[in-house]
Amino acid sequence: MADLAGAHAKIQRSREHLNALYRSIKRWDDAKTYAYSLEPDPEDRARWLVRLSMPDPPDVTRWALIFGDLLSCCRAALDHTVYALAVAHNRTDPPPDADRLQYPICDTKPAFWSAREQRRIAALSPAMRAEIYRSQPCVGEHGTREPALNLLRTLNNADKHKLLHIAALVPQRYEGDFDPPIRGECRGILSQGPTEDGAVVLTLEFSEPQDRVQMGLMLTLFIGLEYRRTEQRYVGLGDAAGACVIATRNTVGRLERFIR
Numbered sequence: 001m002a003d004l005a006g007a008h009a010k011i012q013r014s015r016e017h018l019n020a021l022y023r024s025i026k027r028w029d030d031a032k033t034y035a036y037s038l039e040p041d042p043e044d045r046a047r048w049l050v051r052l053s054m055p056d057p058p059d060v061t062r063w064a065l066i067f068g069d070l071l072s073c074c075r076a077a078l079d080h081t082v083y084a085l086a087v088a089h090n091r092t093d094p095p096p097d098a099d100r101l102q103y104p105i106c107d108t109k110p111a112f113w114s115a116r117e118q119r120r121i122a123a124l125s126p127a128m129r130a131e132i133y134r135s136q137p138c139v140g141e142h143g144t145r146e147p148a149l150n151l152l153r154t155l156n157n158a159d160k161h162k163l164l165h166i167a168a169l170v171p172q173r174y175e176g177d178f179d180p181p182i183r184g185e186c187r188g189i190l191s192q193g194p195t196e197d198g199a200v201v202l203t204l205e206f207s208e209p210q211d212r213v214q215m216g217l218m219l220t221l222f223i224g225l226e227y228r229r230t231e232q233r234y235v236g237l238g239d240a241a242g243a244c245v246i247a248t249r250n251t252v253g254r255l256e257r258f259i260r
Helices: 005-031 060-090 115-120 126-134 148-159 237-258
Strands: 035-041 044-053 166-178 186-190 200-206 215-226 234-236
Touching: 005 060, 005 237, 035 200, 035 215, 060 126, 060 148, 060 166, 060 237, 126 237, 148 237, 166 186, 166 200, 200 215, 215 237, 234 237
Parallel strands: none
Antiparallel strands: 035 044, 044 200, 166 215, 186 200, 215 234
């Protein structure tokens, strides 16, 4: 008898990992163990630096372990679903080619229709395979956002070989006003990539030297997960984790009708 009990259990476990990750991130963020200060460049007073102070950085290794376990559960939930579909279609457990069964995740249509990927779902009915095709990252519009199943596949594969790289804080944007007003014009340059204690996160370049600068600065930083497939190189850790869990749940849900 085919069922999705295993897939649903894996999804539930991934949600537990997600909640644990959210709680850990919130505890660290609420403690506000980081701050930033504005200081002149000692060699050029037309350049002022916003420097980060983070004497108590988070345990990013723990975050990487939790996130890696979450990815494994999501990946397994998809594979459990393919196995259940094969059992339902063939009315036998184990189904034919059980060792080959795997949920394909492809970002191009030729890749999905390749012999290698089709072998992974050969034991499924044409209708089942068609529904899996419609769930692929290569189908539909995703805008500028990386499809969540691509995130899942790429990061899960990477996690099998080494811990995922998590940056405690990555500069995202800033805003603020000078009081009193400055002389001339100012251009702000955010640092690229991750930061550490004492790092410069924002450089303010003025059109003329400044004796004194006071700024009501709002600096947005995020906990970044290295992901080289995007132009920014980093995606938000919490956003990526949530997207993988939701995409897995939705993908399993759209295939559930073949099991009932």
